Amino acid sequence: MTDFNPKDAEYLSKLQDYYANWKSIPSYATLCGVFGIASKSWVKTVLTRLSEAGFIERTPDGVWVPMRQFFARPLAESSVPAGMPVSVDSGQGELFIIDEMLIDTPSRTTLVPVRGDSMIEAGIHDGDVAVVEKRMSANVGDIVVAIVDSEFTLKTLDKERGKFILRPANQAYPVIRPQGALEIFGVLVGLIRKYKK
Amino acid sequence: MTDFNPKDAEYLSKLQDYYANWKSIPSYATLCGVFGIASKSWVKTVLTRLSEAGFIERTPDGVWVPMRQFFARPLAESSVPAGMPVSVDSGQGELFIIDEMLIDTPSRTTLVPVRGDSMIEAGIHDGDVAVVEKRMSANVGDIVVAIVDSEFTLKTLDKERGKFILRPANQAYPVIRPQGALEIFGVLVGLIRKYKK
DNA sequence: TTGACAACAGAACGCGCGTTCTTTACAGTA
């Protein structure tokens, strides 16, 4: 048995294709068909090598399951400077999964579509989707989803003369100074925008 | 056998927890432990009901696999208006998976970190991550990653006197008018921002 | 020419798994 080689990369690719369809790694017998291999024993050898390379692992039941690296798409060969163009630096491709990147605590995280343009100077546009982690408290400077007069609003949390206030990021909108207690729904932890094609 | 009920929702939740750890649905025997049930036969009944409710299905091998709805996090009970606060409209929770939402063609899509602030008026900030679909051509108005003088840049594609130009979204930066042919690397299809905690 | 090793093929075994069937407990209803 040797190390992970280009041939294994082929098998990995086919396995990723199958997994993309079925979200599961099938039996050795069906993998024979997927890989174009006739013997189950060799399929096992291949999977073992893929696991040693860190792409898959086994559950307590002995079932093969993908690891993080299995899903990875390479993160660009080069950076894209939005400023003045610079040379292409060809760094080693980092790995990425958007969901896991943005969401640390799935159970406490919720996605909320943004409406209006009161936060446009913070680069938050109408139609964006906010990734919000539900929390009772927040720090000054955080962008929070707050409940004001039983209504939801997305603003920057600030303090003024000892009282919490909510600042829009748009000159055209007023600062909100709640008279009662300020109720925090959650804190903005991420933002998603989809451009229509 | 009855319809999907709150009890099934409990089982679903436990199954989601297990799946979050192992990215696979285990054997009936193991599920007995997961669900707190003693008989495999009843586990099967539960899974059958979950499949009828559209949460899971079976591969050609007969292996249980999750369906789209399985991963769904409810999309906020209410919208968060970034403009003036409005009343909470409690719509039915839509479903969401970020990766699938942003990426249609995984093989042609790449993630590139954005540097600089030349697109800041388009709400694209330094440190954002651009979701780019690799394409050879684009339309006027698209935000594209172009290659100018063997350097990458993110700009809005426009046309001026019959020639393609690249417009920054920042007054402080000049319009780029390539002398030779304009080479398109890809088109911006999404944007991701992560706020540090 | 021979040996070594990698890349498979193929057969045989035994346990685990899903399936099916029967039985039990319990709550509601009439």
Add this chain to the structure above:
DNA sequence: TACTGTAAAGAACGCGCGTTCTGTTGTCAA
């Protein structure tokens, strides 16, 4: 009290699956 349906428990069966072992082919080096 008897009936009905749901929610399970439990046993028994048989096939499929992973495992292991042995055999075969090809390639490169000495």
